[in-house]
Amino acid sequence: MIILKTPEEISKMKKAGELVAACHREIAKRIRPGTTTWEIEEFVRQFTKENGAIPEQKGYHGYPYATCASVNDVICHGFPKKEPLVEGDIVTIDMVFSVDGWMADSAWSYPVGQVSEEAKALLDTTKESLYIGIEKAVIGNRIGDISNAIQTFAESRGYSVVRQFIGHGIGRTMHEDLQVPHYGPAGKGPRLKEGMVFTIEPMLNIGSYAARIEEDGWTARTVDGSLSAQYEHTIAITKDGPLILTDQTI
Template identity: 80%
Template sequence: MIIIKTPEEIEKMRAAGRLLASCHQEIKKRIKPGVTTWEIDQFVEKYLEEHGAVPEQKGYHGYEYATCASVNDVICHGFPKKEPLKEGDIVTIDMVVNLDGWLADSAWSYPVGTVSPEAQALLETTEESLYRGIEKAVIGNRIGDISNAIQTFAEGRGYSVVRQFIGHGIGSEMHEAPEVPHYGPAGKGPRLKEGMVLTIEPMLNIGRYEAKVDADGWTARTVDGSLSAQYEHTLAITKDGPLILTKL
């Protein structure tokens, strides 16, 4: 069942989203060669605690960390590690913030130092594909209109769209209805209504779209070792268009 949020509930999620966005701004300053994703994870946990929030995914189905940290060929759900990031890596930091019982979810991919033109193009296309999807998140459209806008743009640039992991509704629970794929035909799926709150979180690969999961049961990688990137916002469907909750 899709849960429609009241304006008051959306404002509470917006507060969580602003905190999350400010945390990402701090992360951006810290991502550089020699830093470990473990250090980033520790920073996030402390930052949220100082601001009266908690990392929602810590403890989720036994997950042990405040963030997911996915480097290079890791698509999503990578564990923070004590291995230093290297010049030319790309790393996605994904987190869900719980502030006063309401959630916001956002992932962002970062270049580590100077990256290759190939990696930079992947980052730019993935971020742009997110905004192409957000443009379609208006009352009266369907979920498939978001999905198709992302797939059409990404594949038009020569990238593949991950199918195994998708966006979702969100509120006081991390995963709510509806599911939000980043591929598929326009005009399909639930119709968008005022008060729906969604995550849109396309993951694009340079190579094939398929994912394989490591023995840890979490870390998802590209099957061919190609680079992967992800950008994600939480947004509300409003009468004035999509309202991005996870930005300042």
Template identity: 65%
Template sequence: MITLKSPQEIEGLKAAGALVAKCHKEIAKMIRPGITTWDIEEFVEDMLAKAGARAYTKGYKGYKYATCASVNDVIAHGFPNKTPLKNGDLVKIDIVAQLNGWIGDSAWCYGVGELSPEAEKLMRVTKECLDIGIRHAVIGNRIGDAMHALQKHAESHGFSLVRDLAGHGVGRELHEEPSFIHVGTPGKGFRFKEGMVFTIEPMVNAGTWQMTIDPDGWTCRTADGSLSAQFEHTIAITKDGPLILTDQGD
């Protein structure tokens, strides 16, 4: 069942989202060749703790880290490590903070140093997909309308949408209803209603949409080894349109 949030509850979610957005803005300043995803992990955990928040993913279903750090062909749920990032890498950092009982969830893709034209295009199109999905998330539309629009955009550039990982509702828990994949048919699926809060988080691959999972049970990779990018916001549906709760102000 989809739980609609009150304006007061959305304010709580917005505070958690703002903290995650602040983390991402600081990470953007850190990204360069030679830095490690473990440096980012330690930075985020410290920043959340100083703000009185908890890194929700640490301990979630046995996951050990405050961030997910996914490089190049890793789509999602990669482990942070001490391998230096190199020129041309794409790194996706996913952060979930719990502040005063409410969840903020956002992933961002960062280019390291000078990117290849393909990587630059993939990042640009993926961010455009996120923006398109958010624009279509208005009262009266259906999830199929929004997901079809972003799917069409990605595929028009020769890219594909991951279908085995989903967007989801957000509240006091990380994964609430609704759950949906980032492909769709216009006029199908649930209809957007005021008070809904959920993520839109397209994962766009340069090659096939299919993926594999490493023996660690977490790390999701493109099946063909192609690059993958992701941008994710948590949004609330309001009478005035979609409200981005993890807005970085850019």
């Protein structure tokens, strides 16, 4: 069942979203060659503690960390590690915070130092595809309109769209009953209504969209070793258009 939120509830979720966005802004200052994703993990744990938030990913179905840290060919759900990032890497940090029982979710991909033109183009296109999808998140459209806009744009630039992982409803729990694929035909899926809150989180690969899961049961990599990037916002459907709850400027 899709759970519609009241304006008051959306306001509460926005508080969580603003904190996630603030944390991402701090992470952006810390991503550089020599930094480890374990240091980012420790920073996020301290950040949530100091700001009265709960890192909801930690303990979710046994996931042991506050962040997902996905480097280069890792699509998503990578574990934070003590191995230093190196010049030219790209890394996605994904976080879900709960504030007073309401959640917000955002992933952001970061260049580590100077990256290749190929990597930069992937990052730029993935971020742009997120906002192209958000433009379609208006009352009366369908989920498929978001999905198709993202796929059409990404594939026009020569990238593949990951099928295995999709956006989702969110509120008092991390995953609610609304699925948001980033591919598929327009005009399909649930019609968008005021009060819906969900994530849009396209993952684009330079090569094949296929993923493989490592033995840890979480880490998803591209099957061909190609680079992958992801950008994600939590949005609310309002009468005035899509409201980005995790809005940030990086």
